[in-house]
Amino acid sequence: MTRAAAKRRMLPLLVAVCALMSGCWDRVEIDQRGFVVGVGIDEPDNKEEGKHDEENRKGQLEKNQSDPKQSFKVVYQVVMPAGLNTNKGGGMEGGAGKAYFNMAVEENTMATSMAKLSQRLSRAPFFEHLKVIIISENIARRPQKFAETIDYFLRESEMRRSTRVMVTRDKAIDVLNTHPPDQRLPSAYLEELSDNTKESSRILPESRIGDVHEFLLKHKSFAIQAVQNGNRNYSTMTEAAVFNGTSNELVGFLNAMETAGLNFLEGRVKGGQIKFSFDNRLGVFNIERMSRRLECKFGPDNMPEFTFHIRVEGSVGELLHAPDTLKEDAIDNMENAVQREIVKLMRMTTNKLQHEYNCDVMGLREYLFHNHYRWFKQHESQWEEEGHLFSTRPVKMDVKVSVRRSGNINLTED
Template sequence: MGNFLRLMSCSCLLILTGCWDSLPIDERGFVIGSAIDMAGEIQDKNYDITVTHQFVVPGNLSNLSQSGGGGGDKKAFQNISATGQSPFQITRNMLSLTDLIPNSEHLKILIISDEVAREPDLFSSVTDSFIRDHEMRREVKVMITNGKAKDLLENESDTEQLPSRHINNIMENNIKSLELIQSVRVGTLHQYLLNDDSYVLPLITLSGKDINYNGAAIFAGKSDQQVGTLSNEEIKGLRLVKGDITNGMLPFHIDGELMIYEINTANSSIAINTANPEKMDISITINTEGFIAEMFGSRSLLDQQYINKIEKEISKKIEQTVNNTVKKAQQELGIDFFNFSSILRQKHYDVWKKIEKDWEDGEKLFSQSKVNVTAKAIVRDIGASDKAKDDGME
């Protein structure tokens, strides 16, 4: 009996001491968004950065929501900035600026200024602590801005109390747009950094009080340095190459009239012929299905020959869009942001090991590769009307 009581006492002690380091919720400072800016010029590879964390002020959330948005007297957030060379160290130094302990469990977004992103190896250095932080979820969205990153965390919305949550919601609303790249999470960014593959990240800008989510920042995989940007039209080409599209709008012209093709599904297949490693053949085949969402003119869509002509024009438009993006990658930047390198590594490993140092650098074999694009578009539905207007209405 004595042994049993001693065993129970030890068990109780273990249970009671399990949460010895827990903090009361009112002492935690929940960070919902973070921003990183350059604090000054880089000298001899030494730099200072400014990290801004957006803390939620829970006591003011209900007040603002009752007033219908961001027009309350008290803000539901507090932005705190500090400067140094290490985001981890800077965050620890913030303890002297607030009576709350920073907690990143609810972090939604990480915004980084392009001043930071354009410095070789600096981007990977400043994101390292966000990748390693055991408190942080792998779903945090990472994005680039061409202005001050912390300014975006100050931009209040009429419909949302927390600027970080407003930006996060904007990033989520890219489902039906072919011009927007999908959000990139910290977990995905970690894979990019490990593989040395070039990649793209979403680009957001602040124009007055409006946040524009368009364009993309291109990063060279070797240096993890931003080397350029993609326009909305070029993003369409990138996404069509990547495939796996479930929604997207593609405007095109036929017989001088504008028509809108709404993509329901799109997939792509990529084959690389490595017979001549110094001039590889990359074949991209893109198949889409969709419907006519809008049209101008009076031609009937019940005419199968006209539908066939429309499908050819859509296919031509897809090929032209993709070829323009490929041209940007090969001739202007020499950067394989399509991740053809990943296909080579997976399916032609022996060849890849021989040429990997010359893919984007050295002999620049990516730029010398021949890329062939073939598209086939299918129109499954013409909508509720077979034409935009009657001939007699003209």
Template sequence: MTRAARRRRRMLPLALASSILLSGCWDRVEIDQRGFVVGVGIDEPAKQEEKQGSGNQSRAKQTFKVVYQIVMPAGLSTNKSDGGESGGKAFFNMTVEENTMATSMAKLSQRLSRAPFFEHLKVIVISESIARKPRKFAETIDFFLRESQMRRSTRVMITRDRAVNILNTHPPDQKLPSQYLEELSDNTKESSRILPESRIGDVHEFLLKRKSFAIQAVTNGNPNYSTLTEAAIFNGTSNQLVGFLTSQETAGLNFLQGKVKGGQIKFSFDDRLGVFSLEKATKSLECKFGPDHLPSFTYHIKVDGAVDEVLHAPDTLKEPSIKKMEEAVRKEIVKIMEMTINKLQHEYNCDVMGLREYLFHNHYYWFKQHENEWEEQGNLFATRPVQLDVKVSVRRSGNINLTED
């Protein structure tokens, strides 16, 4: 073998390795060729026309009205030298009607000059009318769970209003409504009435385990803001929306789940109005079995905080005043928790409080014997006694304005 032939033979593996490495970008799409979808709203058409027929045929006729929120990059720029105009529109909404989510995306592709790209999708808003239908909620998000571009951290919200109205909420200080909604869902440290963010990955796990669950519900205040202080309750068996918790009941659920990160509690004592600022809240759950071999539960809640405001207050540094304020706050927390428990047990029969999960982890053999009776058949959840043991500590009471002795 000649020297040249041996040299060519040695170079062959290097050439093959280089070709493999260079082929890694074969499917790359330039950023200016992507249509960035940052929000999706899913409604029923105003007039849903379905012909009589079998159940499968009726479901096949049902269509979705899907609004896609798409970024206009030039509108995001605040530098005129970049080719954008300061304050220009940063998004546009495009509406598509189809009977599946996949075909609606295909139809969107036929209208956009850039290929739809979902990797930066921030929020999916689904209307109440769709979520209340058995299994329809799961079918609606199925496409997003299968889509390879999707992030499992994308937020999911339910609305009593039209989803398109929510995606048209445009605060003056935010260029993208979808980003506004995403940031709004994170304000749990500022309010105990906001449920922790509902990520599509978590919702997927609830659906697979057939567990009842709660996710954030958003209402449309006006074009400048939306409100996120309700919780949408889903039945784990039928995978459908059964109702909503009010803002107070949502705060009660946060206490029951041990997810309070902050916020305020209004209270009154001796005909005076005050505001208690939550700084720390811990939860533990205790379970006991009676002679009937059925469980009863006790929630132990410990809350620390400060008095932010008291109207016409006595000396709030005195021990009697502190004890009265602690008792007043305790009663208020117990009241909102009892409201939540009553609605979940007796109106919705949906355990989103964590009792099922506690039994699964701590009393597994009992739970497996009674799993089907917990919510679905025997309604055990609705009949189980739940006691509340709440302790409140006022760490800082302040004493700015002494108006009374």
């Protein structure tokens, strides 16, 4: 066998060995990773803030909104694995017991802020376990800035599409420092808090970055969860941040009652309670299940009119100074009282969305797209932007409540 023939025979073996050895070329040991579990995005600290009056602060906000190169402060929450060991001594606040630390950098792009973070961390930043992204109100109100801010995370190969995105009226750093006694990682606490939709109808369903990406691509108005910093020990999540689909900027918030109304309008109520009153009696209705159907009819002017058909079933969880709740008239009175409260919540939400924000986040646009496509394509540009058709369309509420279990613990004579 010639030397050339031997080399030709060895070539496939060398290729196979190289292919097998290349399988771990980019491996990074777990103790060399810096696990980022939370990101907060704020405006840079204003050192002169205490010297400016309200008018100057508003002028600074307007300047920030018009300056695309305006920098922002990014806070990264990084896990300290040793602090997650519950068998170790030390408190949760510091020393060996602390499970995380926050590191802040200022930049005008997310990619360069991450690069700056890499220059400060001894371990390479790793985003595969990122749980929440908190964006402050001032950042989200800048035109297109919200979309530009999350653009980096959408492109990042390590990112999960289920990462939660939230907006806060407060500073994102304060929210990321929320530290309840029963949870070592504030980011994990916020993620779990966003899932409590079965316990409260005033919490919007979780806002995943994948869903937000879809809204942005379709130029749809949308609402996502808003979180408020209560104090060091807790935060609350009973508001919704409303975004305009054209400019992709935050236009305002829905309060707790309006958020509950939006959940009913979208058919996304999984549980919770409704307080009601009748004949000077106060009660609480436990929601067990609901259904929602949207109906659209066109009038003589070829314009749509909408009716939300809502069906709610549940039980009476509490009733003060109760009559005999087994009587039919008592059940009817309770059902009517709960029905009025639900209609009130829905009406509050539609009034604000139509007449203050002009943002259709309750599903009317999507319904027309799927069920009346030809009409929708003819009037699409007039729905929210040019003609403001959304704000002028009549919306009716058809709500029926069924009390399945009323209980009869305490009989009180009328």
